[in-house]
Amino acid sequence: MSLDTTFSALADPTRRAILARLARGETTVQDLAEPFAMSLPAISKHLKVLERAGLISRSREAQWRPCRIEPRALKDVDDWLDHYRRFYDESFERLDSYLRTLQAGRSAKQPNKLPRTKVRTKESGHGRKK
């Protein structure tokens, strides 16, 4: 599977909604089609795109052929993102720092007036440690 195919498959809201549904558990094409007010062939087409991208698989054994999420392609996206994490981790750290400064200034003027801003500290960080 290539990142081209994966990103291309993910660039569609219906396909992402199908993945979100499958994140709750494997299911049939019929059940997947229901909330989308789409024909079965239309849903099947989306499933084929997801399947070709390695994002889902369909059982060949069970008669109801359940679909399920395949993690490999999503993991590839995550690995690709690794090269860029430092950009948003850094920039969000700067924002946090700015918000803290802002809040400190406001708190000094208006004590007990503002709710505590939820800021991210290094300790609770979103950053992925290698």
Place this chain on the structure above:
Amino acid sequence: MSLDTTFSALADPTRRAILARLARGETTVQDLAEPFAMSLPAISKHLKVLERAGLISRSREAQWRPCRIEPRALKDVDDWLDHYRRFYDESFERLDSYLRTLQAGRSAKQPNKLPRTKVRTKESGHGRKK
């Protein structure tokens, strides 16, 4: 910016290569075009797609109009992936566990014959802690 636009922009190897180049520092369109053996208009077209997707920005001030990575859209992809991390974290944990079992069995039969498999432990885990 929508995930549709972001994923669609990322579904192209040249555009991902441009991002990889920009990860090393901001640069001009001329410098970006060089390694691709592409015309400036062709590169500019890719840059416009990346810019519309909020993945890069171009300075309006400096005369050489440097391009740089914008982290927000990449962060959105990362946040979207959060819903699926447990799938590959779990499945890779199962694989790790299987490899460990396999290795333990082989090591017992052929001591000092196999290199140590690099396995991920919970402590060094890839998983993002919230």
